[in-house]
Amino acid sequence: MRIGELAKGTGIDVETLRYYERVGLLQLPARQANGYRTYGQDAVERVNFIRHCRALDIGLADVRRLLDFVAHPEADCSDVNYLLDEHLVRVRAKLKSLRTLEKQLARLRTQCDADHRAADCGILQELVAAAHGEACACHQSGGNASLSNRKDGE
Amino acid sequence: MRIGELAKGTGIDVETLRYYERVGLLQLPARQANGYRTYGQDAVERVNFIRHCRALDIGLADVRRLLDFVAHPEADCSDVNYLLDEHLVRVRAKLKSLRTLEKQLARLRTQCDADHRAADCGILQELVAAAHGEACACHQSGGNASLSNRKDGE
DNA sequence: CTTGACCCTGAAGTTGCTATAAGGTTTAGT
DNA sequence: ACTAAACCTTATAGCAACTTCAGGGTCAAG
Known part of the structure; x- marks a missing residue:
């Protein structure tokens, strides 16, 4: 074909x-x-x-290894187990972080529901506050910090 | 700095x-x-x-949009909500497929535990059988199908 | 005065495809 | 016989979000 x-x-x-x-x-x-x-x-x-x-x-590299195993039935297959275990660890780690991520996003989403100005947006305020709190968790200068571009006429 | x-x-x-x-x-x-x-x-x-x-x-493109919102506090923020909603949908879809994936991998992993020859490896057999069954779910020719490379002296 | 830690630019490599350009071949229909 | 669609070929570039590499320049300490 x-x-x-x-x-x-x-x-x-x-x-x-x-x-x-x-x-x-x-x-x-x-x-x-x-x-x-x-x-x-x-x-x-x-x-x-x-x-x-x-x-x-x-991944393709691991698929290649698996194909090699299939091609060599006399080889010891413990590496197949190892490969799959590693992969399972990766998948579970990703699953865990994704679950956390979903919670954070969902919570963040509740911070802002009505249509209003970005200045009053709870979501943005949270993100800015998080960025702010990184260096120092105390002083919240008021509105939306100093992340802005300055060149407002874009 | x-x-x-x-x-x-x-x-x-x-x-x-x-x-x-x-x-x-x-x-x-x-x-x-x-x-x-x-x-x-x-x-x-x-x-x-x-x-x-x-x-x-x-994603970086969305981060850029969020930064723009922070820079323009007078803008309407409903797009921020929309952006986050979309993202949440993506995350939840990924989460779902990852959960299925984890189950499949875990099951596959149980097919082979002891160290033995690849020819007897349940994991490889399952993958080969799945590949086989694709075209026809009936005839399982025996061992590990015809996926091998033929040029065994590699 | 040399060593090592820092900094610079521009370009290529990573993963797993997807898409494009610019052609050659085959097949079906008229 | 002609043509248009549907197939095939190669080589090359693009995507995200970086990372790495090559080949330098700058600066403080010993």
């Missing part, structure tokens, strides 16, 4: 397939006389493997 | 500060005779403002 068919069969964009080939995830395919790439069924499986790994947000 | 001090005071890398200047988040600072940048206290606050927004994963 040609690259367009492979793309349709796997749901991966043609450009992305060529990209995967370029970075060494896909083997160099055979070429027709006109230069067109030709693939067999094994390519479909390889691309689907990659797609599944990507759906799990596994 | 010079850029190194600003970096230390805010926890933002020197290179990143110069980058922020280049993309217009920081105003062009005054220069000493030797060309070194000099900053005042307002720069610290501005950088901290940026840092807080970034900690909330707000």
